[in-house]
Amino acid sequence: MKLDASFFNRDVLEVAPDLLGCTLVRDFGNGNIQRFTITELEAYRGEEDLACHASKGRTPRTEIMYHTGGYIYVYLIYGMYWMLNLVTGSNDEPQAVLIRGINDIKGPGKVGRLLELDKSFYGENLFTSNRIWIEAISKPIFDYQTSPRIGIDYASDEWRLKPWRYFI
């Protein structure tokens, strides 16, 4: 069953662990539909979170994170990797989760490459899109681990050390 607004319009710290084990569905067209299990992700929470892009304020790039949950935020990093983020929370509350792992694929760059993401996915809506959406699992995953987030050494300890990376 496709996840809806009531799932995504919650605080990112509630949504993140609930997404573990859920199914990411990608329709590549021509009948090629593939399903992946979400195994690793990170939470980015609000302008005060110095690791979150929204800490730089509301810009054309971060705009989508200020919307209600269920939109896709993609951005290019290091000139070659598209990072897949799912917006959570309510209006004017910039939050998102970064999908870092699906199935046995480790690393957000590989995820974006496998899913063939590009700029056109910016602002895609998970509830109406015909090429990407998320489906629920019957039982929540209770057996997961957390750790500090990856690649944010520029943030102060207060934010750098928060255990907002979730993985199975």
Added chain:
DNA sequence: AGACTGATTGGCT
């Protein structure tokens, strides 16, 4: 096992 580097674009200072 750990350190370093090239690839390559776009947003922000």
Added chain:
DNA sequence: GCCAATCAGTCTT
């Protein structure tokens, strides 16, 4: 200009 929510390949302990 600078450098980033990265990865793969290569070089150094």
